[in-house]
Amino acid sequence: EVQLVESGGGLVQPGRSLRLSCAASAFTFDDYAMHWVRQAPGKGLEWVSGISWNSGTIGYADSVKGRFTISRDNAKNSLYLQMNSLRAEDTALYYCVKGRDMQLREGTFVIWGQGTMVTVSS
Amino acid sequence: DIQMTQSPSSLSASVGDRVTITCRASPGIVTHLNWYQQKPGKAPKLLIYAASSLQSGVPSRFSGSGSGTDFTLTISSLQPEDLATYYCQQSHSSPWTFGQGTKVGIK
Numbered sequence: 695e696v697q698l699v700e701s702g703g704g705l706v707q708p709g710r711s712l713r714l715s716c717a718a719s720a721f722t723f724d725d726y727a728m729h730w731v732r733q734a735p736g737k738g739l740e741w742v743s744g745i746s747w748n749s750g751t752i753g754y755a756d757s758v759k760g761r762f763t764i765s766r767d768n769a770k771n772s773l774y775l776q777m778n779s780l781r782a783e784d785t786a787l788y789y790c791v792k793g794r795d796m797q798l799r800e801g802t803f804v805i806w807g808q809g810t811m812v813t814v815s816s
Numbered sequence: 817d818i819q820m821t822q823s824p825s826s827l828s829a830s831v832g833d834r835v836t837i838t839c840r841a842s843p844g845i846v847t848h849l850n851w852y853q854q855k856p857g858k859a860p861k862l863l864i865y866a867a868s869s870l871q872s873g874v875p876s877r878f879s880g881s882g883s884g885t886d887f888t889l890t891i892s893s894l895q896p897e898d899l900a901t902y903y904c905q906q907s908h909s910s911p912w913t914f915g916q917g918t919k920v921g922i923k
Contacts, residue, residue, distance in 0.1 A: 738903065738914055738915075738916050738917050739852075739860065739903055739905070739914040739917075740914070741911055741912040741913070741914070744910070744912075753910045753911070755911050756911070789859060789860075794865070798910070800848070800907050801905075801906075801907040801910060801912035802850050802862070802865050802866075802907045803850070803852070803860070803862060803905070803912075804862055804871075805862075806859040806860055806861070807859065808859055809859060
């Protein structure tokens with residue numbers, strides 16, 4: 695069964711950094727684009743960032759551009775999100791999501807992890 | 817950015833009822849529209865992609881239609897396990913954007 699397991703969330707002060715990880719299993723990781731999607735408590739879904747199969751194409755939401763960096767290690771079947779200069783409005787459940795094909799040209803979110811919670815507060 | 821607007825924001829229906837949720841995109845997105853189901857406390861799940869294609873394993877009572885700017889998700893016969901929030905999402909162009917969600921309750 696395809697599985698995505700996120701880790702790295704927690705409570706962090708405004709302005710500090712956090713790195714999220716996602717471990718993928720039961721599919722050929724480097725055949726697919728991957729994404730991070732977040733959900734603030736009691737709110738809707740917001741796409742955060744995506745990366746193509748070979749890291750050749752990367753995209754970010756305007757709300758995180760310049761602060762967050764997505765990366766992947768295909769040898770380790772892992773996806774990452776480095777989050778710097780965190781703000782209270784970044785508080786959310788962060789989901790690791792498998793795309794539908796290799797490239798970032800199409801944003802369909804096929805398989806979702808269970809999420810890791812990030813709370814930004816002093 | 818492409819704006820996605822869903823209606824209604826919530827509804828309550830009886831088991832066996834036909835339920836329809838609408839989603840409007842501005843500007844148009846051809847058929848690059850997906851629907852997701854999120855049950856309470858769970859991650860979202862892909863139901864419909866490319867406006868009308870049923871994702872593998874999804875019950876056939878779910879269907880999608882539409883193109884351009886107006887789309888519909890239909891549950892032909894509501895079941896108790898369909899209690900959830902449903903989101904539309906455009907996969908036409910980045911940044912990929914979602915509707916605000918429709919919460920479906922059971923009477």
